[in-house]
Amino acid sequence: MKNTAATPVLSICNVGKAFGENWVLSDVSLDIMPGEIHAICGENGAGKSTLMNILFGMPVIQSTGGYTGKILIDGEEQKITSPEQAIAKGIGMVHQEFMLVPGFTVGENIKLNREPLLSSLASRIFGSRLKKVDFAKISSESQHTLNRLGVEMQESSMIETLPVGYMQFAEIAREIDKENTKVLILDEPTAVLTESEAELVLNIVQHLSDMGIAVVLITHRIQDIKQVADTVTVLRDGKNVRTVAVKDISEGEIAQLMVGRDLDLTAIEKRSGELSGEIALTTKNLVVDMPGEQVNGVDLEIRKGEIFGIGGLAGQGKVGIANGLMGNYPTEGEISVFGKPLKLNSPKDSIAAKLAFVSEDRRRMGFAPNLSIGENIAAPSMVAHNRFFKKFGFFEQVDEKAVRETAEKNIQEFQIKCTGPDQPVGTLSGGNQQKVCVASALELSPDILLVSEPTRGIDVGAKNTVLNTISQINREKGVTVIFTSSELAELRQMCDRIAIVSQGKIVEIMKPDASDEEFGLAMSGERREA
Amino acid sequence: MKIKRFLMSNAVPILFAFLCIAGIRLSGTPIATILSDVVNRFDRNILLVLSLIIPVTCGLGMNFGIVLGAMCGQMGLVFVTLMNLTGMTAILAAALIGLVTAVICGILAGKLLNRTKGQEMITSMIVGYFSNGIYQFIFLFLIGGVIHISHKIILSGGVGIKNTIDLSHLQYSLDNLKIFGLGGKVDVFTGIIFFAVFFAACMTISALRNRKFDRNYIIRTAICAVFVVASLIMTGQERFMMAKMLIRIPIPSFLLVTFFCWLITWFMKTKLGQDMRAIGHDRDVALASGIKVDQTRIIAVVISTVLAAWGQIMFYQNLGTVDAYYGHEKVGTFCVAAILIGGASVKKANIGHAILGTILFHLLYNVSPLASQKLFNDSMVGGYFRMTICYGVIAVALMLHVWESRNSGLKEKRGEKKSGKPAKAL
Numbered sequence: 025m026k027n028t029a030a031t032p033v034l035s036i037c038n039v040g041k042a043f044g045e046n047w048v049l050s051d052v053s054l055d056i057m058p059g060e061i062h063a064i065c066g067e068n069g070a071g072k073s074t075l076m077n078i079l080f081g082m083p084v085i086q087s088t089g090g091y092t093g094k095i096l097i098d099g100e101e102q103k104i105t106s107p108e109q110a111i112a113k114g115i116g117m118v119h120q121e122f123m124l125v126p127g128f129t130v131g132e133n134i135k136l137n138r139e140p141l142l143s144s145l146a147s148r149i150f151g152s153r154l155k156k157v158d159f160a161k162i163s164s165e166s167q168h169t170l171n172r173l174g175v176e177m178q179e180s181s182m183i184e185t186l187p188v189g190y191m192q193f194a195e196i197a198r199e200i201d202k203e204n205t206k207v208l209i210l211d212e213p214t215a216v217l218t219e220s221e222a223e224l225v226l227n228i229v230q231h232l233s234d235m236g237i238a239v240v241l242i243t244h245r246i247q248d249i250k251q252v253a254d255t256v257t258v259l260r261d262g263k264n265v266r267t268v269a270v271k272d273i274s275e276g277e278i279a280q281l282m283v284g285r286d287l288d289l290t291a292i293e294k295r296s297g298e299l300s301g302e303i304a305l306t307t308k309n310l311v312v313d314m315p316g317e318q319v320n321g322v323d324l325e326i327r328k329g330e331i332f333g334i335g336g337l338a339g340q341g342k343v344g345i346a347n348g349l350m351g352n353y354p355t356e357g358e359i360s361v362f363g364k365p366l367k368l369n370s371p372k373d374s375i376a377a378k379l380a381f382v383s384e385d386r387r388r389m390g391f392a393p394n395l396s397i398g399e400n401i402a403a404p405s406m407v408a409h410n411r412f413f414k415k416f417g418f419f420e421q422v423d424e425k426a427v428r429e430t431a432e433k434n435i436q437e438f439q440i441k442c443t444g445p446d447q448p449v450g451t452l453s454g455g456n457q458q459k460v461c462v463a464s465a466l467e468l469s470p471d472i473l474l475v476s477e478p479t480r481g482i483d484v485g486a487k488n489t490v491l492n493t494i495s496q497i498n499r500e501k502g503v504t505v506i507f508t509s510s511e512l513a514e515l516r517q518m519c520d521r522i523a524i525v526s527q528g529k530i531v532e533i534m535k536p537d538a539s540d541e542e543f544g545l546a547m548s549g550e551r552r553e554a
Numbered sequence: 555m556k557i558k559r560f561l562m563s564n565a566v567p568i569l570f571a572f573l574c575i576a577g578i579r580l581s582g583t584p585i586a587t588i589l590s591d592v593v594n595r596f597d598r599n600i601l602l603v604l605s606l607i608i609p610v611t612c613g614l615g616m617n618f619g620i621v622l623g624a625m626c627g628q629m630g631l632v633f634v635t636l637m638n639l640t641g642m643t644a645i646l647a648a649a650l651i652g653l654v655t656a657v658i659c660g661i662l663a664g665k666l667l668n669r670t671k672g673q674e675m676i677t678s679m680i681v682g683y684f685s686n687g688i689y690q691f692i693f694l695f696l697i698g699g700v701i702h703i704s705h706k707i708i709l710s711g712g713v714g715i716k717n718t719i720d721l722s723h724l725q726y727s728l729d730n731l732k733i734f735g736l737g738g739k740v741d742v743f744t745g746i747i748f749f750a751v752f753f754a755a756c757m758t759i760s761a762l763r764n765r766k767f768d769r770n771y772i773i774r775t776a777i778c779a780v781f782v783v784a785s786l787i788m789t790g791q792e793r794f795m796m797a798k799m800l801i802r803i804p805i806p807s808f809l810l811v812t813f814f815c816w817l818i819t820w821f822m823k824t825k826l827g828q829d830m831r832a833i834g835h836d837r838d839v840a841l842a843s844g845i846k847v848d849q850t851r852i853i854a855v856v857i858s859t860v861l862a863a864w865g866q867i868m869f870y871q872n873l874g875t876v877d878a879y880y881g882h883e884k885v886g887t888f889c890v891a892a893i894l895i896g897g898a899s900v901k902k903a904n905i906g907h908a909i910l911g912t913i914l915f916h917l918l919y920n921v922s923p924l925a926s927q928k929l930f931n932d933s934m935v936g937g938y939f940r941m942t943i944c945y946g947v948i949a950v951a952l953m954l955h956v957w958e959s960r961n962s963g964l965k966e967k968r969g970e971k972k973s974g975k976p977a978k979a980l
């Protein structure tokens with residue numbers, strides 16, 4: 025601990041929270057000192073985000089009956105019932121799901137509700153809300169903050185045109201820009217970032233802590249905890265299992281504490297035998313106009329039964345490729361699937377050609393939040409393959425039973441933590457939402473599976489399950505997989521070949537056993553000498 | 555590519571512009587006659603249409619509740635008539651009554667809309683119908699029945715007011731207002747010259763203040779200059795005589811409209827306006843950043859209702875007779891149709907949409923009966939046609955909206971993409 029001031033900036037005392045009958049937090053207590061980096065980890069659905077939402081006064085907490093227990097800031101009890109109050113008390117939060125206004129610029133988002141204002145005649149008469157917003161100052165100040173972060177971003181870019189990694193930086197910039205922040209909550213800030221970008225975030229966290237700001241860091245990357253955190257708290261099923269200084273515990277022990285049983289870390293089965301020579305998918309001069317992830321001419325030849333990896337830094341176009349194949353963004357060039365040309369810009373045709381997609385952006389494209397787990401898993405198959413219907417003479421009706429059974433099977437298989445197949449997906453924890461997305465794509469029984477950041481926000485144990493499931497359907501059913509990820513380790517573990525994308529083009533296609541340096545070079549856009 | 559995108563995103567106004575041109579050709583009416591009517595109707599309607607912009611920006615969709623504001627405006631007019639006020643005094647008094655009642659109604663309506671988030675448009679429509687009952691109760695029963703007054707607009711039985719009320723005591727008092735002998739209605743060329751000089755002067759003052767004479771400024775002033783020169787040339791020519799005689803521009807009213815346009819633009823750049831934009835884009839995010847969402851939404855509804863009240867007063871000072879019981883009923887649908895035709899959507903609307911939409915809507919309104927007379931030998935078809943368009947445009951826009959918001963979740967599951975841009979009508 026860097027600061028030994030006696031009173032903690034933030035104390036959580038015996039906090040509990042129930043959603044209906046379901047107690048997701050009980051009797052959680054923690055103290056956080058100024059300048060401390062306090063990591064919180066736990067399985068998907070352990071209650072981490074819920075705890076943070078309580079601290080930040082998020083409306084979901086109030087609308088579901090509030091919480092029990094006490095929260096102390098600087099030793100004084102506070103009842104925080106709205107984000108507004110939390111912000112006033114010096115709490116900042118980077119949410120697990122992005123909290124950015126899509127139609128605003130980065131600068132406007134950084135200064136959201138803290139805009140520099142100019143007083144005018146009208147504001148003197150009618151009150152301060154009629155002060156003029158000083159847009160010039162928004163630009164200059166927010167650009168300054170971005171530069172301080174060390175990311176190359178323009179404050180004038182529209183949020184909706186940014187790659188997800190950059191949105192993450194915009195959120196962090198917004199919190200750093202606040203001057204009165206005493207406690208900063210970061211809910212999985214590195215989930216969508218590559219190693220080098222995550223490094224940047226961790227440096228910022230370190231820097232903030234040096235300035236005396238307490239940081240609460242939620243992450244599934246245990247190595248990050250080891251690297252920066254002072255203290256770690258492990259939550260399991262809504263209970264504080266242990267709070268301990270990071271130096272006194274090993275990575276393995278943390279993982280063990282999280283799941284409370286031995287981790288199933290069976291390695292991905294190696295491929296036995298050779299791939300057939302058949303080509304599953306080719307692209308010629310693929311150009312995808314995806315804002316922030318532009319693809320500028322990519323030629324691919326992917327063999328049947330292969331797991332083909334795509335890696336690279338945020339904003340370089342790696343996620344654009346899969347989105348182009350699915351017809352989600354304006355695409356040019358040629359695509360052919362098993363020798364047949366695919367109609368471009370038509371998601372329907374892509375699905376009909378038996379492609380299935382797990383999107384990297386689950387909040388915007390992943391699922392229907394108000395529908396149940398069962399409906400979410402079944403819906404794509406209903407639309408694409410007419411599954412889950414039963415016939416009554418001339419009528420067709422949704423086969424509720426089949427939907428339920430499928431949902432239950434998937435809940436089992438992916439350990440989705442929920443109250444049952446009827447729980448709306450919007451109320452699941454982030455990692456569990458991700459599992460639903462993966463499950464519904466697999467339920468389509470595709471020939472070619474495109475997965476982008478499939479393990480985003482998923483805990484160590486479940487990550488293994490997801491990866492194993494993907495490799496299983498690949499090995500057993502011969503499904504071709506295009507695997508896009510920011511995480512190099514994951515790519516190397518899964519893929520037969522890995523294409524590294526930079527500036528919208530493929531720099532190089534590498535073997536998974538190439539060295540770190542070689543990958544690093546490729547990501548920075550330099551081609552290795554032959 | 556760029557041209558295609560432009561055409562795609564402005565498909566609605568372009569389509570209607572073509573319809574209008576075709577209608578003008580078919581009807582065979584001289585353009586000057588049509589324009590004189592359109593200028594008149596524009597003057598009547600534009601403020602009502604402008605009142606729709608702020609709720610859209612704030613994410614409330616099309617505020618059919620402006621009917622409420624229209625009622626408040628009418629109420630003001632009826633009361634000033636009962637009080638025997640005339641001229642500008644009457645208008646100002648009516649505006650004041652309208653302001654007070656509209657603020658109250660706006661707050662109530664806003665509170666209701668806050669309880670029915672996600673269904674604002676249908677709620678505001680129902681609010682309109684519901685308050686119609688109260689309104690009629692006041693004028694059919696309370697006046698005369700409870701409050702005893704004798705006046706020529708009270709029905710002969712002594713209870714309730716007449717259906718149509720003559721407003722000749724205040725008609726045109728705004729349109730014809732003269733300050734130091736200047737103003738009133740002028741012919742079209744003088745009008746154009748006046749406004750071109752006025753805009754150029756405003757821009758120059760603002761440029762001087764900011765010490766910024768950029769390309770935009772130069773282009774805009776040049777356009778103004780072109781208008782002035784063109785008008786100067788045309789005004790003396792024989793073949794424009796008819797236009798000069800028929801089309802009359804009410805300078806004070808148009809100045810007032812300009813002022814409101816400026817006010818809305820200015821307002822959107824204030825803190826309150828910025829908050830409204832944030833809420834309109836994403837309510838959850840706005841809330842999480844500490845913006846007072848509910849309060850801000852109520853303010854948006856209040857502003858809209860007040861503008862609608864004043865809009866209705868402006869409407870009737872030009873028309874000259876109030877349809878006391880039914881005058882407000884179609885205001886909501888007509889204005890919504892107009893702004894949609896101008897290219898707005900339930901998620902995006904600006905002053906340009908309002909102005910263009912009002913012009914196109916009234917052009918079509920004007921030419922469709924004559925055009926259909928020529929085409930089908932029956933002018934009724936035109937009447938049906940314009941009603942169909944009016945409701946059709948609204949229906950399509952609403953359907954698109956529902957479809958988009960429903961599919962934003964489900965459709966993406968099938969791998970289809972949610973268009974990042976706001977929904978466009980048609």
Ligand SMILES: Nc1ncnc2c1ncn2[C@@H]1O[C@H](COP(=O)(O)OP(=O)(O)OP(=O)(O)O)[C@@H](O)[C@H]1O
Pocket residue numbers: 043048066067068069070071072073074075084088120441442443450451452453454455456481483
């Ligand atoms: N609005 C809600 N209504 C009902 N249940 C909810 C709601 N929000 C969260 N839950 C439940 O609370 C539990 C804890 O969720 P929480 O989001 O806190 O998990 P988490 O630890 O952040 O997990 P992850 O690592 O996946 O983000 C979950 O089982 C979830 O289903």
Ligand SMILES: [Mg+2]
Pocket residue numbers: 072073074120211453454455
């Ligand atoms: Mg979470």
